[in-house]
Amino acid sequence: MSHAIYFPHSPIAGRETPEYLDHKGNQLYVVHHQQPKEAVAVVVLAGPMSLERSQSYLTWVRWARTLACNGYDVYRFDYRGVGESTGAFREQTFDTWLDDLRTVVALARSRHTGARVLANGIRLGALLSQRCHDEASVDGCLLWEPPVNGNAMLTDMLRRKLAADYIEQVGERKTREAYIADLEAGLDVEVEGYPWTRALWRSSKDYVFAEPKQRSSTWHTIYLDGRGPEKLPNARYESVKVPRPAFWLQSQHLVADLDDLFTKSLGWMARCSSPVNNGSFT
Amino acid sequence: MQLQIGGDLMTGTAHVTAERRSNVGMLFINFGYVPRDGHGGLAAQTCDALAASGVPAFRFDLPRIGDTPGELPSHTHQFFDLVTSGGFTQATAALVQTLCEREQLDGVCLGGLCGGAVTAIFAAEREPSKVRALVLLEPEMYVTEPKAKKEDAAAAPKRLRKRDRLLAALKRLPQGDRVEALGVKLTKKIGASAFNYWGWMRFLTYEGKRGQWIPLPRKMILDFVLSSSTLPEVTNMPLASAWQRYVQQKRPVLVITADQKLREVFFDRINRVVLRKVDTQSMRHVRLKGTNHIFTTGGAIETVMGHVVPWVQRLA
Numbered sequence: 001m002s003h004a005i006y007f008p009h010s011p012i013a014g015r016e017t018p019e020y021l022d023h024k025g026n027q028l029y030v031v032h033h034q035q036p037k038e039a040v041a042v043v044v045l046a047g048p049m050s051l052e053r054s055q056s057y058l059t060w061v062r063w064a065r066t067l068a069c070n071g072y073d074v075y076r077f078d079y080r081g082v083g084e085s086t087g088a089f090r091e092q093t094f095d096t097w098l099d100d101l102r103t104v105v106a107l108a109r110s111r112h113t114g115a116r117v118l119a120n121g122i123r124l125g126a127l128l129s130q131r132c133h134d135e136a137s138v139d140g141c142l143l144w145e146p147p148v149n150g151n152a153m154l155t156d157m158l159r160r161k162l163a164a165d166y167i168e169q170v171g172e173r174k175t176r177e178a179y180i181a182d183l184e185a186g187l188d189v190e191v192e193g194y195p196w197t198r199a200l201w202r203s204s205k206d207y208v209f210a211e212p213k214q215r216s217s218t219w220h221t222i223y224l225d226g227r228g229p230e231k232l233p234n235a236r237y238e239s240v241k242v243p244r245p246a247f248w249l250q251s252q253h254l255v256a257d258l259d260d261l262f263t264k265s266l267g268w269m270a271r272c273s274s275p276v277n278n279g280s281f282t
Numbered sequence: 283m284q285l286q287i288g289g290d291l292m293t294g295t296a297h298v299t300a301e302r303r304s305n306v307g308m309l310f311i312n313f314g315y316v317p318r319d320g321h322g323g324l325a326a327q328t329c330d331a332l333a334a335s336g337v338p339a340f341r342f343d344l345p346r347i348g349d350t351p352g353e354l355p356s357h358t359h360q361f362f363d364l365v366t367s368g369g370f371t372q373a374t375a376a377l378v379q380t381l382c383e384r385e386q387l388d389g390v391c392l393g394g395l396c397g398g399a400v401t402a403i404f405a406a407e408r409e410p411s412k413v414r415a416l417v418l419l420e421p422e423m424y425v426t427e428p429k430a431k432k433e434d435a436a437a438a439p440k441r442l443r444k445r446d447r448l449l450a451a452l453k454r455l456p457q458g459d460r461v462e463a464l465g466v467k468l469t470k471k472i473g474a475s476a477f478n479y480w481g482w483m484r485f486l487t488y489e490g491k492r493g494q495w496i497p498l499p500r501k502m503i504l505d506f507v508l509s510s511s512t513l514p515e516v517t518n519m520p521l522a523s524a525w526q527r528y529v530q531q532k533r534p535v536l537v538i539t540a541d542q543k544l545r546e547v548f549f550d551r552i553n554r555v556v557l558r559k560v561d562t563q564s565m566r567h568v569r570l571k572g573t574n575h576i577f578t579t580g581g582a583i584e585t586v587m588g589h590v591v592p593w594v595q596r597l598a
Contacts, residue, residue, distance in 0.1 A: 008346065008354035018284070018293055018349060031349060051578065054316040057348060065351075083319050084295060084326070161579070168543075170572050170579050193322020193578030254315060255356045 003266040005259060006065040013068040018084075021077075023103050029084030030077040030104060033064050039073035041116040041273035042108045044138070046101050046125030048248050050089075050157075051192035053082060056122070056248035059256065066262055072269070073112060077104045082194075089194050093203035094128070094150050101128045105137050116140070116273055118218075120265070123147060123248060126221075127207040133219060140218030140272045142265060143209075145225070145246075150204030154196070155180075160249075161191045211236075218272045222264060238264055285342075285384070287376045293349035294318065294342030296385075297329040303336030304598030305388040306414050309381065310341040311374055311402065313395035313419070313576070315361055317348035320395065321576040322583050324419075331591045337598055338385060342377055344370050344401070362426040365397035366518050374405040378412045391594050393417030396545070396575065400521060406533070407524045415534040415597050417590055420545045420575055423525070423552045424516040513555050514548070526556040532564040536593045538586055540577070541569040566593065 006012075015034045020027040047053050047060055064074045079097040080087035101119070108117050119141040121129030126146035133141040147153035158176050165172070174182075179189050183201040190196075212219045219236060226241025240260045245251045247258070283296050295318060310325040312318055318341040319326040329339035345352030355361045364370070378390055389412045392402045399421035406413040513522065528535065539546035546569065568589050573582035 008352065012351055016349070051321065054319075054321055057317045058315065058354065061349065082323070083317065089323070164574065165579055168574050168579075170540075170574050172580075190579065190581060193324070193576070193583055252358050253356065254354055254358060254361055 003263055003270070004066070004069040005262050006062055006069050008062065008255060010065075010069070012065055014073075016068075021103065021107060023080070023100065026080050026087040027085060028077055028080065028100055028103065030075055030107070031064070033068040033072075033074035033076075035068070035071060035073050039112065039115060040071040041118055041139075041269065042073045042075070042112045043067050043118050043120055043269070044101070044105050044108050045074060045076040046119060046121035046129050047076065047078075048123040048125060049079065049097075050082060050194045052123060052157075052248040053078070055250060058254055059247040059258065060122075062255070063258075063262065063265075066266070067269075070266055070270075072273075073108075073115075075104055075108050090188065090197055093197075093199045094124075094207050095203050097124070098128045098131055101125075101132055102135075102137060105132055109137075118142065118269060118272065120144070120269075121146075123153065124150070127153075127209060130209065130212070131207070133217065134213045141220075142268060143219075143221040144261075144265075145223060146209040146221060148209055150207035151201075154201060154204050157191055158189075220268050220272075222261065224261065240264060283340075285377070285380050287373065287380050290345045290350065290352060290373065292342055292345065292373075292377060294340055295326070295329070297333035297339040297341075299333045299336050299338055301336055302338055304338065304595075305386075306597055307338035307340060307381070307385060307387045307390045308332050308417075308594050309339075309378065309390040309392050311370075311377075311392070311394045311398045312342075312344055312347045314397045315347055315358070318343045322578045324395075324577060324583050324586060325393075327583065328587050328590050331587060332594055335591070335595055337594060338387065340381060340385075340390075342381075344377070345373050359426050362397060362422075365400050366422070366425050366521065368401075368404045368520065370397075370401040371404040371408055374401050375408040378405060378409050382412050389414035391415040391417060391597055393419070393590070395419035395577075396422050400518070403521060403524050403528060406528055410531075410533075415594075416528070416536070417594070418535060418537045419577070419586065420539055420543075421525075421537065421549060422545050423518055423521060423548050424514070425518050511555065514551060516548075517552055522552050522556050525552075526560065529557055529560050529562055529565055532561065534597065535565050536590065537565065537567045538589060539567070539569055540573050540575055540582075541571045543575060545575065 014036055017032045017034060019030050019032065021030050045060065045064060048056055060076065064076050067074045077100065078085040079092065079100050081089035081092040105117060105119065116139040119129035119132050119138040122144040126143035127150055129141045129143060130146065132138045158179055162176055182189050183196060183198050186198045188195040188197055221237045223237065223239045224242045224246060225239065227239045232239060242258060242261060243251065243253050243256045247253065247256050283294050285292050308329060310318065310320065310329065313320045313325065325341050329341055332339040343350040346354040355364060378392065381387065382389060392405060392413050393416065394402045399418040402416050402418060406416055539549060570582050570585055572580035577583055577586055
């Protein structure tokens with residue numbers, strides 16, 4: 001089955017409506033990519049955090065438009081404290097961001113009664129999507145490049161901060177362990193322009209990537225580092241190689257060649273949106 | 283908010299003011315190619331603070347960036363070629379016009395970082411009655427690197443010939459094939475680095491990967507380089523001219539740069555020539571120590587806001 005891939009010169013399918021969703025005293029910025037007719041399924045996109053969001057935004061929007069070109073209704077959004085959503089970053093944790101994802105999933109469910117709702121997350125979003133899947137609030141989830149756990153992801157981001165500051169001879173001159181000690185002591189640590197807190201740091205430890213709790217569920221993971229098949233645990237896992245540096249880092253590619261990733265993802269979505277696979281497709 | 287401007291449906295954000303106290307709004311355009319909130323949310327937070335004090339504030343994604351569709355170049359260097367050649371000027375000028383009409387503003391203070399600052403300077407010239415002031419964060423006054431490299435190559439054949447002669451001489455040495463090949467490779471690499479203008483500038487401003495390893499009297503070398511009374515070959519001439527005219531007209535501008543970093547070094551050097559006999563009282567230049575090009579370290583976001591917010595408020 002061939003799939004359409006959106007390129008920035010292609011026409012946009014359907015309508016894109018940015019909106020604000022009231023949520024616990026703040027507003028979540030949500031963009032709805034709406035089909036003119038009935039959608040194949042509904043996909044809620046859960047993106048990465050902070051600077052990774054900024055750097056991957058062009059690709060993330062391109063992916064949303066690609067899904068729309070293939071007949072899906074898509075919801076993408078910003079977590080509280082990041083991007084266009086309101087709220088102070090200092091007050092956010094992995095738990096508040098999971099709550100944001102649940103809220104957008106609920107919005108999608110309420111607007112598309114009876115439709116299959118899938119979550120597709122990358123990095124932070126993959127960990128959060130997995131939780132939604134375990135809670136059975138989505139009908140399936142596709143995870144792109146899930147970190148081993150939230151804390152490992154934050155530690156890697158700290159390493160990037162240290163490397164960048166060291167190369168440019170700016171910022172403080174601390175070790176990663178010293179920054180972690182600061183966080184544990186309740187001090188804010190500025191990472192890629194955002195103030196990390198102890199609450200954020202500690203909450204990340206509770207988010208561990210693992211096999212789904214429902215063994216028969218609709219669930220798939222794609223690693224983006226091109227690892228060999230011997231490193232993939234079972235048929236629920238795939239691997240593609242995306243151009244380096246990856247699109248959520250400081251990539252030179254604004255329109256990276258992601259055809260393989262997009263095609264495999266669309267293939268999986270098409271299979272799990274099919275009525276014959278309802279609820280039990282891997 | 284979404285505005286239909288020509289063939290583009292531009293998506294932006296309006297920050298709601300409780301009580302409007304100014305008819306000159308703040309408008310941020312994209313920082314490079316990142317979405318309209320800016321790195322670390324700098325644009326979003328600044329607009330929040332301005333709106334809270336009664337200044338209408340807006341941020342927009344220009345065509346091709348963020349939520350606004352448009353044909354996007356594949357690589358960053360192509361994107362910056364587009365920016366430095368004024369590829370976003372028309373869209374930004376039209377945005378300023380439409381926004382002022384719709385929001386009943388007398389004008390805007392136009393702001394951006396890096397490529398956004400470049401576009402802001404061009405748009406200020408295109409739309410002089412509506413662009414009342416500029417906030418330029420890390421303005422990039424030179425043409426982008428690959429382009430400059432091509433021009434360098436054309437402009438400096440002597441240097442290249444010298445390197446070729448060196449390589450030829452190395453090849454003539456009576457050494458084993460393997461050693462020779464290694465030597466040629468090494469010399470090519472060293473030669474390319476030694477004669478690479480951008481490599482040196484990044485090295486001296488700690489923006490290259492090897493900068494921190496080699497101790498050099500950087501300040502002294504940069505002062506020497508800066509003392510030249512001519513414009514560097516890589517100067518974006520149309521931009522430098524537009525900038526010169528902007529300052530000559532005594533229009534207000536706040537410039538914030540990362541101290542001793544690449545953009546500031548060029549900005550200073552270009553100003554030394556183009557603003558030599560120009561009254562610069564309308565320009566305020568703030569240099570931030572200990573931060574990077576995108577202000578995401580050293581607490582720069584709050585510091586930048588601390589300069590921009592009161593400065594824009596005073597315009598009102």
